[in-house]
Amino acid sequence: MINLMKSSPDHSPVITEDELSDEEVLTELKLLKEKLQHEVIILGHHYQQDDIISFADMTGDSLGLAQKVSQINKPYIVFCGVHFMAETADMLTSANQQVILPDLNAGCSMADMANRADIERCWHYLTEVTKQKIVPITYVNCAADLKAFVGKHGGSICTSSNAKKVITWGLSQGEKLLFFPDQHLGRNSCYELGISLDDMVVYDPKKLFGGLTPKEVEKAKVILWYGYCSVHKGFTKEQVDLVKKNNPETKVIVHPECTFEVVQASDFNGSTSYIINTIEKAPSGTSWAIGTEINLINRLAKAHPDKHIISLSPFQCLCTTMYRVRPRWLLHSMRCIENGKPINVIQVTDEIKKDALKAINTMLEISKE
Ligand code: 13P
Ligand code: SF4
Numbered sequence: 001m002i003n004l005m006k007s008s009p010d011h012s013p014v015i016t017e018d019e020l021s022d023e024e025v026l027t028e029l030k031l032l033k034e035k036l037q038h039e040v041i042i043l044g045h046h047y048q049q050d051d052i053i054s055f056a057d058m059t060g061d062s063l064g065l066a067q068k069v070s071q072i073n074k075p076y077i078v079f080c081g082v083h084f085m086a087e088t089a090d091m092l093t094s095a096n097q098q099v100i101l102p103d104l105n106a107g108c109s110m111a112d113m114a115n116r117a118d119i120e121r122c123w124h125y126l127t128e129v130t131k132q133k134i135v136p137i138t139y140v141n142c143a144a145d146l147k148a149f150v151g152k153h154g155g156s157i158c159t160s161s162n163a164k165k166v167i168t169w170g171l172s173q174g175e176k177l178l179f180f181p182d183q184h185l186g187r188n189s190c191y192e193l194g195i196s197l198d199d200m201v202v203y204d205p206k207k208l209f210g211g212l213t214p215k216e217v218e219k220a221k222v223i224l225w226y227g228y229c230s231v232h233k234g235f236t237k238e239q240v241d242l243v244k245k246n247n248p249e250t251k252v253i254v255h256p257e258c259t260f261e262v263v264q265a266s267d268f269n270g271s272t273s274y275i276i277n278t279i280e281k282a283p284s285g286t287s288w289a290i291g292t293e294i295n296l297i298n299r300l301a302k303a304h305p306d307k308h309i310i311s312l313s314p315f316q317c318l319c320t321t322m323y324r325v326r327p328r329w330l331l332h333s334m335r336c337i338e339n340g341k342p343i344n345v346i347q348v349t350d351e352i353k354k355d356a357l358k359a360i361n362t363m364l365e366i367s368k369e
Pocket of ligand 1: 046060061062063141159160161229255257270271272273
């Protein structure tokens with residue numbers, strides 16, 4: 001039996017989480033979650049591991065979690081996901097609530113592919129070489145100061161589940177879009193909306209002027225930032241072809257962060273929630289190859305033993321940053337809350353929040369329609 005009173009009179013833990021066995025961590029976590037149920041809510045993104053998901057009060061994709069978080073009234077929100085998600089949650093909650101990320105190293109490699117200085121440089125160049133109105137749209141997978149940039153320039157955030165709606169809105173506000181940081185979500189969504197590949201160009205921040213001539217900028221309808229998800233990049237068209245060759249009945253469903261070739265060769269594409277809903281609704285006995293993060297695929301395979309579910313890739317497509325959030329760190333966060341000294345609190349400055357919220361709220365409004 002685990003003793004919940006493993007703390008000194010000043011409430012600092014006597015036995016640190018490092019000294020507990022995995023089983024002890026889970027047992028104490030269960031007790032502590034129960035004890036703090038009126039103060040703490042635990043959110044889990046679909047890519048979290050099963051042990052973390054088992055403690056989550058709410059799960060969801062990026063949009064779902066952002067929509068849910070603003071309705072929470074508990075003082076502590078422990079966000080089992082990655083940094084940009086916790087930042088968004090902080091902006092959508094009130095000043096007397098605290099958002100906690102159990103491991104501060106849980107970032108997103110795609111979000112790190114764009115920074116404010118590079119985006120400002122890009123914007124300066126684009127607005128210099130064309131007089132047409134450019135509307136900036138950023139995928140939610142980016143730092144808060146980039147969301148602020150977008151808010152300041154009249155644009156919107158999007159997630160994988162509302163990208164097409166937001167892009168349609170963006171094109172009603174101006175003649176061109178600057179879409180960052182994920183070129184694939186941008187390209188896949190624009191193409192599905194009928195925008196031809198010839199009307200899209202890629203701005204590479206590592207190249208002089210992004211590698212684009214003024215003429216190319218002028219001609220383009222959509223300027224895509226050179227960013228990508230290193231996890232979803234692992235899926236290839238050859239894998240889709242192989243699955244189809246081995247079993248033509250198998251349906252392939254992928255996340256729109258996969259490349260254009262992969263999405264085009266697949267049967268369906270959509271956000272993590274879309275993937276979950278599609279599999280849930282699929283008839284018994286159907287076969288599925290899924291192109292997204294491995295923890296979600298494994299959970300779906302376990303939850304639907306009546307369906308044949310495999311990963312599209314023979315290699316582990318694991319989001320190593322999502323993976324950093326472990327029950328041990330969740331326990332540490334919970335213990336610190338219990339002791340009145342919360343750690344890893346994510347706080348976006350008021351200055352950034354002011355503009356970033358404009359862009360987030362624009363997205364939430366568009367998503368309602
Ligand atoms: P979703 O919004 O589809 O959950 O995607 C988040 C993400 O980071 C996918 O890599
Ligand atoms: Fe970022 Fe890719 Fe991980 Fe999603 S799966 S959090 S885009 S690195």
